[in-house]
Amino acid sequence: MAKTQYYVPVGPIHPALKEPIRVEAKVEGERIVDVDVKRGFAHRGIEYMGMKRNAIQTLYLSERICGICSISHPYAFVIGSEKALGIEAPPRAQYIRTIIAELERIHSHLLWLGVVAHEMGFDSLLFWTWKGREKVLDILELLTGNRINYSVFMIGGVRRDIKESQAKAVRDMINYYRIFTEEMKDVFLADPVYKARTRGVAQLSKDMAKKLNVCGPVARAAGLRMDVRQDTPYDAYADIGVRAVVPQDIVGEARGDAYDITLVRIYEIEQSLDIIEFCLDNMPEGKLMAIPNYVALLAKIRRSEGEGIGMHEAPRGEVVHYFKYGNKRDGPLVWKVVAPSYNNINTWGSLLLGAEVADIPIVVAYIDPCMCCNDRLAVVRDENGRLIDPATLHRKAVEKTRKLRAELGVRE
């Protein structure tokens, strides 16, 4: 008797996947026999918007690319811009940037740990990790004034200093998380149920990881020692000498499954604590901005010409921003963003094939996908399926606006 095949659609709206992407899985019983990942549901055109603004406005726009790690993109932005414009941030600013980026890594990893626990139905762990995450969000608010979209980075420096009293609060936080990570090792890594659900799930071999060109914690869990902070150090990372966290250093072997990625993320929180502590201990004195005057900064950008690539190891992997300045403009001529999820989503197809339906949420969550980092392109088709070019789209939009105005009796 032929087995009945069901077609299970996950996304663009689904409890396991709250972001606009679609995984179409064909299942036989519990086994997935065919899978198709469709992306590109959202369009934001953020790069185009950035090219219409001046560099400082675009910097704040870049914070809005990602909803969770709002430092990753500005960090790559300022590094790329500084390279293109030939500006160097003062040492103190570099250290402050590093501290904030690492604080954000802690909060992003804690968020992921909660999400993956939720995906396997372990909501208590979700609430617990997210409760623990509040501490780092409070510290970020203390240092920058915001829980999210910190608006603290600037081309050639940072906008806010870390004072002695604030540094004390950060040290308290470090002590808090030292205990918290130890507890996390117990409830995640030593828990038999967690182990049963994650060992062997979403298993990515080293070769496969290389072939699929993954990055960030996903690559490190598969045993690839790659980390932007280690390979091309920038800012304070150059003084610290960061070494990528890989499972073979911790447990002896890298299996590259969802358990290993949990391991990597928990140990990366510890690494971030070490980095923050180092930065606080060795914080150089000095000014915060290379060019404190924004008008002067914009004038310099207008005079400059050049291109640069900024890379930052975001919590999810490497973020790359490419810039080209020139043509007497005070904003980027060309701005191109590559987000880590773009590489990592490629793993879904091969990992889901042959997996079980119960593993879909874990496979989906384990790369920590961020659709809003990815979807910055739109393809618009008319009712016959033909591509619509931008000029036609603009004409249609104007026609529709005029029609609406006429209907509502609004004058031009």
Place this chain on the structure above:
Amino acid sequence: MTPETLLYALTFPILGVFLGLVYKGVDRRVSARLTSRIGPPIRQPFWDVGKLLLKETVVPKNAIAWIFNAMPIVSFAASMTLLLYIPFGVLKAPLEGYGDLVVILYLLTLQSLAMAIGGFASGSPFSSVGAQREMVLMMSYEMPLATVIVGFAVLYKSFSLTTIASTPVWGVAGPLAAMGVLLLFVALLVVTPAELAKLPFDIAEAETEICEGMLAEYSGRNLALFYLSDAVRGFAMAALEVVLFFPFTLTSIFNLNLTGTPYYVVEALWFLFKVMVIYLLAITLVRTSFARFRIEQASRIFWVYVNIIALVGLALVWLGV
């Protein structure tokens, strides 16, 4: 059938629905407290039912409509009938003479079955996967559940719940049999979350995997009926465990000389307290401290571990009698 029985038969279901919803509310509240949240008010399940009853009932286009609509009613009717078989504290069950533990086993199964059939009939892929999982899960936990019931039959030489409730099991059983009964109790505690489709065995309704599975397509009145039968089933299952394992009355423990209304009120409150303790231990605590298992893991747990516990328990009871 006496007028008294008729009165019980009318009031028990109403009381059962009320208590089921209250216990569900308490469960949600306690679970929230355990995970450092505030949680909804205890009356929230009542609001939920009210809201569902007001909402439109949608039947999917490719569903088999009559089965799809009939199954919530079957499930609700089964849970209502189940209530009539459970002695409420010192009160006798209205249908005590008309069936026994085997009927209760069937009624419990009927609800899961109704949900599975409803899931299949809805024509949704999520529901179909959920219904398949429910069938596998039922095949896994029915065996230990049946073993528990057979254990009691061996002990009492009867399947009648009234006989079992009237004489506490710990008085009947010898030391060896008591150990067996203890093992049966453990097996039943593990079966409880699976029977009620609660974590870690809510595999058939896994929200993050298959969007509530069998219930994915249900809405409005149909969903309200499933919601109610789920609430009632939770209460009934905990009450069943109390009746089987802890039938001690307060008067027998403290030698109280209560008669008339105070006697019934005190005993009813004592019974509700016992049910609450079992409910919180077997359902709330378990569902807040475990991750959802995969279906084959859950099957292995029941077929191997829980079955061994239950069968060893049965053997001890058999040797001890």
